[in-house]
Amino acid sequence: MNQSFLAAINFETGDIDGLLADVATSVDALGLTVRGALQSRGATIGECHCADMDLTTIGSNRTFRISQPLGNGSHGCRLHPGALAECSSFLERELLRGADLLILNRFGRGESEGRGFRDLIGKAITMNIPVLTATRPLYAEAWTAFTADAGCDLPMDRDTVLGWLATVNEARHAA
Numbered sequence: 001m002n003q004s005f006l007a008a009i010n011f012e013t014g015d016i017d018g019l020l021a022d023v024a025t026s027v028d029a030l031g032l033t034v035r036g037a038l039q040s041r042g043a044t045i046g047e048c049h050c051a052d053m054d055l056t057t058i059g060s061n062r063t064f065r066i067s068q069p070l071g072n073g074s075h076g077c078r079l080h081p082g083a084l085a086e087c088s089s090f091l092e093r094e095l096l097r098g099a100d101l102l103i104l105n106r107f108g109r110g111e112s113e114g115r116g117f118r119d120l121i122g123k124a125i126t127m128n129i130p131v132l133t134a135t136r137p138l139y140a141e142a143w144t145a146f147t148a149d150a151g152c153d154l155p156m157d158r159d160t161v162l163g164w165l166a167t168v169n170e171a172r173h174a175a
Contacts, residue, residue, distance in 0.1 A: 003167055003168060003171045004147075004150055004151055004152040004168070005125055005128075005129075005130045005131065005168055005172075006121070006125065006130075006131050006147050006150060006151035006152070007130070007131070007132050007133070007151065007152050007153070007154050007161070007164055007168075008107055008132075008133050008134060008135040008143050008151060008152075008153055008154065009132070009133070009134040009135070009153075009154045009155070009156055009161065010134075010135060010136075010137070010140065010153050010154070010155065010156070011134055011135075011136065011156050012136060012137055014156055016134045016156065017038060017039050017040065017105065019156055019158060019161075020038055020103055020105065020132070020134065021038050022158055023103065023132065023158060023161050023162065023165075024036070024038065024058050024103055026158070026162060027100070027101055027162070027165065028059075032100035032101060032169070033059075033098055033099050033100045033101075034058050034059065034099065034100065034101050034102075034103060035057075035058060035059065035091060035094045035095055035099040035101070035102050035103075035129075036057070036058045036091065036101070036102050036103030036104055036105075036132075037055040037056065037057050037058065037064070037087055037091060037103070037104060037105055038055065038056055038058060038103070038105055039053060039054070039055055039066075039105035039106070040053075040054050040056065041053055041054075052065060052067050053065070053066050053067040054066065054067075055084075055087050055105060057087070057090065057091065057094065058103060059094075060094065062090060064083050064084070064086060064087040064090075065083055066083045066084050066087065081110065081115065084110065084115075084116055084117075088116075088117055088119070088120045091117075091120055092120055092123055095120075095123065095124060095127060095129060099124075099127075099129045100129070100130075100169065101129065101130050101131075101132060101165060102120075102121075102124045102129050102130070102131045102132070103131075103132045103133070104117045104120070104121070104131065104132070104133040105133070105134065106133060106134055106135065106136075107121075107133045107134070107135040107139060107142075107143050107146070108135070108136070108139055109139070111139070111142070111146065112139045112142030112143075112146075117133075118146070121133075121146075128172060130165065130168045130169070130172070132161065132164075132165070140153075152164070
């Protein structure tokens with residue numbers, strides 16, 4: 001099992017948000033401290049057919065609305081960079097209180113362009129905190145470039161993810 005402190009679950013379809021929530025619950029049940037943010041989507045409303053997107057922090061249950069209405073004629077990304085930055089700052093403060101794992105909903109467009117949770121991931125690694133995220137094939141190359149081949153890719157399988165974390169935590173505590 002890879003001892004990389006950076007792991008991304010590769011997914012194209014399926015309930016990645018449900019899997020990340022299940023992993024967070026399982027890790028918490030082991031008595032470990034989990035920090036991070038899980039994504040949820042609201043109902044699709046209006047002519048633009050876009051659902052609201054929220055990030056809810058693990059443990060503290062603070063919700064950040066990371067989508068913004070751009071109008072019915074919009075076809076672009078509705079991500080609200082300011083809300084994402086606010087969530088990232090909040091999570092950084094939470095990491096200072098201690099963590100055994102940081103779960104982030106995605107390594108996506110923002111992170112591939114040098115924004116989003118990118119700095120938070122770096123901060124966690126410098127604090128010796130493993131990071132679990134998810135990425136689509138579209139951003140796999142950016143993930144590999146960001147991690148400088150020090151990250152690992154995991155399948156959408158709860159037991160494999162928990163096995164990765166067990167191996168990483170064993171290495172963390174042996175050092």
